[in-house]
Amino acid sequence: MPELNPRLAEVGSGFAAFLAPPGPEVVRFTVGQPDFNTPAPIVSEAKAALDRGETAYTRPQGSESLCAAVQGHLTQFDIHIKPDDVVITPGCKQALFYGMMATMAPGDEVLLLSPAWPSYDGMVRLTGATPIHVPVRRDNYHPDFDALEKHVSPKTKAIIINSPNNPTGAVYTRDETKAIVDFAVKHDLWILDDMIYSTLVWVDGGYTSPCAFEGGAERTITIGGWSKGWAMTGWRLGWVTGPTEVMDAVKKVNVSAATHVPTFLMPAAEKALELREEIEVMEASFAERRVAIHRAFSSLPGVLVPEPEGAFYILCDITGTGMTDIEFATEALEKARVQVIPGSLMKGGEGLIRVSYATSLENIHEGVKRLQTWLESRS
Numbered sequence: 001m002p003e004l005n006p007r008l009a010e011v012g013s014g015f016a017a018f019l020a021p022p023g024p025e026v027v028r029f030t031v032g033q034p035d036f037n038t039p040a041p042i043v044s045e046a047k048a049a050l051d052r053g054e055t056a057y058t059r060p061q062g063s064e065s066l067c068a069a070v071q072g073h074l075t076q077f078d079i080h081i082k083p084d085d086v087v088i089t090p091g092c093k094q095a096l097f098y099g100m101m102a103t104m105a106p107g108d109e110v111l112l113l114s115p116a117w118p119s120y121d122g123m124v125r126l127t128g129a130t131p132i133h134v135p136v137r138r139d140n141y142h143p144d145f146d147a148l149e150k151h152v153s154p155k156t157k158a159i160i161i162n163s164p165n166n167p168t169g170a171v172y173t174r175d176e177t178k179a180i181v182d183f184a185v186k187h188d189l190w191i192l193d194d195m196i197y198s199t200l201v202w203v204d205g206g207y208t209s210p211c212a213f214e215g216g217a218e219r220t221i222t223i224g225g226w227s228k229g230w231a232m233t234g235w236r237l238g239w240v241t242g243p244t245e246v247m248d249a250v251k252k253v254n255v256s257a258a259t260h261v262p263t264f265l266m267p268a269a270e271k272a273l274e275l276r277e278e279i280e281v282m283e284a285s286f287a288e289r290r291v292a293i294h295r296a297f298s299s300l301p302g303v304l305v306p307e308p309e310g311a312f313y314i315l316c317d318i319t320g321t322g323m324t325d326i327e328f329a330t331e332a333l334e335k336a337r338v339q340v341i342p343g344s345l346m347k348g349g350e351g352l353i354r355v356s357y358a359t360s361l362e363n364i365h366e367g368v369k370r371l372q373t374w375l376e377s378r379s
Contacts, residue, residue: 014118027367039278049264062088078212092225092238102249108157114348141168158190164197164310171309199229336374
């Protein structure tokens, strides 16, 4: 039997081991998915497109009107591109992978701000490049620029950023984003900017694109999508945009890998970008939960929690409990019936647990109550 691709041996499975659905008696703080239904106008538009018979092949990069809608959406973030430089993809992961395949080659090195979402590491390895994990500041999970300078090398080709961040909940400031651009210009790097959580920011200033600064637009590949801000995770719709020469390469990858996303989903994605009221309801709910979960987890013995600034995650330091993160997560599930993600599943995440507050306030209060009882019983 022929051998498998040897690179796959280096690719991990991310959070999979701790994402398996437990019994209904378990409170889950693991799934990074809004607990809202997709807004009804979006669903109705998909149904209408089916009724109109929009089920045939169409423009590979996405319909002209949808690409123009994405272009218009991005202008609010100082991202100014041509609609023809937008490609609609089967989810944000695919958008990231397309951007990597267009810019990375075997032997390149790619900087990740660590702890980083595990899929980045795996996707970089699949291109033949090498992920270089650079630790962030432990007090607030923001970039450590001294550490970045220490990890850059002649092989460094790109840096991947994600703000608001999964798993940390950090939102990089405008000054920090400018410093990342300056760093990329200094070392002639691509910036892959994963902005999937850009609509979910709870601090002043909001999401800042590298494209807002001199030297940023010509080296930034912007990746986003509908999954998180519009409660459309299962729709698998994302976008990627950037300089024309990059997007010409991305289009080659797209037509070989996917042709295009389902035709009848394109009008629904366009409708989503027009909505405000439905999206604001979800955003307000997550903002309320963010306050509740930070206050609740901060009360747990031995647990330190920097204030989450965006997305719907908190990253808790549990070293004060005397347990490793694997021990904490395992015992929390077995003894408290609460499911969390151990940070050591991500390089640089040792001693941390990731908690998603994309769940109800009732679940937040009940889950923390159970953790409190369990932790106090150990002392």
